[in-house]
Amino acid sequence: MTQRFARATGDPYRYGVYLRPDPVTCAAVTAITGQLRAQYGFVSAGAFPPHATLVGSRHITASEDTIKDAVTEGIAGIPAFTVYNAGIRPHGVGLVYDVHHLADATTPNQAFVELAAAVDKAIAPLMSPAPSPDEHRFDPATFQAHLSLASHDLYERPDLREEAEEYARGLxxxxxDRFPGNMASLYRTSSDDWTGRWWHTLAWEHLHTWRLPG
Known part of the structure; x- marks a missing residue:
């Protein structure tokens, strides 16, 4: 067995810190992911709670209290901000609600980037190496805040990419068009096999929520 496919200490768990949208936006995400599952069998985006990833799928063997304390200290004093939803956009192979930009839909929302950077800095010392899935290190130059509507399934069915977008828009x-960015949550995720199509066996548990001031 190669190192890439070896199991790591702490498996099957990974940890993520996500920005939670307002309830109405969450319901919109759920409506679209549910319809894409009903029509095409897509499961990856809907396997998660509606969220915008701040940091995701981090392999951490420290205790959950240690993670919570680190993030609490790391984001202390960071205020809430307004998140703008530019609607459905292509993102990689998938489809998302674009929430990365300001109201002009072109200028990055720096407050979003700074929050993600603070969370990443807080948990970086707690991370331990894992062979899979591939690590997604935070890079402020490439960070793109989004709410997933269709994602990994389209690696398997790229022929449905355009049809799925047409269907999602047609719903x-x-x-x-905006919501307060004031809720960040810690989730623990698990999968039977992080080396393969992990989204088919993904399970998650909510552990903690932070409310940003203001």
């Missing part, structure tokens, strides 16, 4: 699901 005409309303969503707010």
């Amino acid at each position: 005409r699901v309303d969503h707010p």
Whole structure:
């Protein structure tokens, strides 16, 4: 067995810190991911709670209290900010609600980037190497805040990419054009096999929520 496919201490768990949208936006995400599952069998985006990833799928063997304390200290004093939803956009192979930009839909929302950077800095000392899945290190130059609507399934079915986007837009699901970025949550995720199509066996548990001031 190669190192890439070896099991790591702490498996099957990974940890992520996510920005939680407002309830109406969460409902819109759920409506679209649910319809894409009903029509095409897509499961990856809907396997998670509606969220924008700040840091995701981190392999950490420290205790969950240690993780919570580190993030609490790392984001202390960071205020809430407004998140703008530019609607459905392509993102890599998938589809997302684009929440990375300001109201002009072109200028990055620096407050979002700074929050993600603070969370990453807080948990970086707690991380331990794991062979899989590939690590997604935070890079402020490439960070793109988004709410996933369809994702990993389209690696398996790229032929459905355009049809899935047409279908998602045709649902005409309303969503707010902005919401307060004031809720960050810690989740523990697990999978039967992080080396393969992990989204088919993904399970998650909510561990803690931080409310940003203001």
